[in-house]
Amino acid sequence: MKLAESFDANEWFLIISFLVITTVTLMLPRRFPTIISIVFLLIGSGIAMYSDFHFGIPPVDLYDINDSKQYEWFDLVTFVLYSPFSYLFLYVFDRWRLEGLKISLYVLAWSIAAVAFEAFAVRLHVYNFQKGWNSGYSFVFYLASQTFMIWFYYTVKNNYNRTKKETSPDWA
Template identity: 60%
Template structure:
């Protein structure tokens, strides 16, 4: 991995976004058992890494992140940024407890927010380079699919945790 070619807007945008989002995670009241919180943080970055390795590298290679087509250290920060986004997504989902069509609206609203964040990061900070064929419409479709998967994953984790937890372990209602 390399250091950035220029330490400019995209690196600062990554650092500030990461600080804001992880600060939010830390100041939110505890909602999940510690192990569940950790799993929810990992799913965000894991999904981002999986997709990037399949769509952002040859042979598909639809976009670049940051200054170079090769990986930089700051690309790692961008992958870490998906962790607090996933956590906050599931935190609010667990707090609101949407049912039926409201789950769809929740996923669509977060998908639009994801595309809006991505648009700002591309337009003003050049965090991504879409000149290889990627489009914001693809991002929206990806966010819908990935967040629908994340909701399903939330229910599976909750079910497994409640079924297998130690009697002395914390409850997750």
């Protein structure tokens, strides 16, 4: 498996994005119990991989990632990059304690930000949309996946509070 077809803008974009977002995530004050942090980190990559398998390869095959149609190490970095984003999404959601319509506005704002970030990544050829995918589809996808993430957050939180040990940190 190749590291990359050619080491240029998209690889640098992925490295810098990964370093910046991971540093921000690590610098944040601890908010969740360890096992919850792991679950919140993993679910982002899980959703990304699950959906890429549907949209990014034949028979649907609407886009390519990075330089070649083949799988390279930087494709894996692309998927891993979703982990700190999903963590941050739920971290801020938990921090702000949003309710009602504010939740919808929060999801809308993150979806717009995600499409903007993705559009920049498209310019640098991290994603190649020539096969039919476009930012409109991405927007709908982000709306849906982030809505799922909100449901997921409440499910995990309820489950934690139901099964946590006496000595475990509280998560109100």
